[in-house]
Amino acid sequence: MRMIKMLVGALAFAPLMAFAQVSLTTTAFHIVAVKQADGSVTEEWQKPENIVPGDLVGYRIHYVNSGKETATDVVVNNPVPDNTEYVVNSAAGMNSQITYSADQGKKFARAAELTVEENGAQRPAKASEITHIRWSINSVAAGSSGDVEFKVRVK
Amino acid sequence: MKLQKALWLPAVVAALSGVSTANAGSVSSPNSYTDAGTKVSNTASVSYAVGGTNQTDVDSNTATFLVDVKVNFVVDRVETSPYTVSNGGTTKTVAAYTISNLGNAPMSFLVTKPVDQATNTTVSYPTPVADTIDFPSSPAFSFTGSGDTTLGNGDDATLTAVGSHYATILVQPDETYTVYVTMTDAGFVGVDADIASLLTTVYGYKASYSSDGTLAATEHDVDTGDQDPTNGSTATSGSDNINAVDIVYADVGRNNTETVDNAVELDFPFLAIVKTSQVISDPINGTTNPKAIPGAVVEYSLEVQNWGGAAAAGINLSDAIPANTTYVANSTELDSVAVTDTGTMATTVEATIATLAAATVPGHPAGYPTPTSTATGTPTTKTVTFRVTIN
Incomplete structure (x- = not known):
């Protein structure tokens, strides 16, 4: 009896996996300015160790897209983590249109058009007021993949 | 298809575009710092359609890290000019400094006993003063602290000895703790206005933070524990677990060590004697234009001057009677008040000045500290006179 229950459970789960063909992996990096041998300073994305405010x-x-069909209207959403502040112009991603929200994801707009209400009037939003970042990608072909990224500063 | 930004590089090295990382020792607004031990998590989600049909949203994994301990503090001198000492025997403050915690965790600190600095060391108050004399050897310093009222620590708490150092009470981020160093005012050797300077070293000792992201705050060493800077207190090295709270030195020099100079100025009497003589009378001319012929009476005047910032007490004055002259009995006066002759007066005049007040304006006489120096200040004076006759 117990065996049968488990089997049913497994069957019910399997179809879901088949449809979830787009998957995401998030990785955090500590961005460190490193002086190179030639004297130039480059920004290295290192393991997230020894991170302090600032x-x-x-x-x-x-x-x-690990499925067999092209995924369309792909929208990656990422709320800016607590205790951090979005770094202006840092969101990037090939073949994506990037929009931002300054109101917990209710409204999204391009950076230049993002506004917040202050004393009854709209004014341009500051980077520190951005709460969500969204990358809109028209299509991701079956078997293909890509990356988007953004930076924050620890408060 | 819109191409918002084509920055993508496969490597994890991208050119730095004017972003500044945290500067060592920078003083920003510590109030807003995220507490050490705070877990920062990020989860992305994706929505998409297949064949025009919206599919179930998918979440990414959650990437987390713990905010580490930012060790950042500054030590500042409290006084704006040197403390004065005068060998008065009372307890005197000889050094005071503030320790400000600019980091993101409550910290306690270790302070060294102040050490005497080399002669000519300059302390900028900001008007620079140069060290001219040493401190008495091995003075018994005491340490008290004040401040940090949010922790309920009262003023004048005595610092706890830790090895050869002293530990301050926990200082919260963005708070300042003041340490006062006192000693018995005695044993200074020098002249008025000499400067003795001290150097104190302050080390971060322990930080209070949650080591694993849980709420319990416990103390953790930010020092190697032996409080010996020569043994290399070090920040946590790079290979540590990202899910543990590490320690990052962000103070000036990134060494968990700051120093502060303090100085004391001697407030001593500074005595000088000006001796003059005047012929009072001679046997031929009487008191009218007397000349220094045998039998003439000559009055010597010894003006004792105090150019120093402190009163002088118990000044014993003695002056040998010049050859070829004879002391006139009972002729000695102190500020025109007769001084009783002592048994030695025939050869040496003696007088005692009980006290001579501090200079009206402290300074120094002409010829000090170099032969060509001019006088500064206004001294107090007392004058001893005595008379002799020329044989």
């Missing part, structure tokens, strides 16, 4: 943290979100 430091930059980069997030890379890897998407994969």
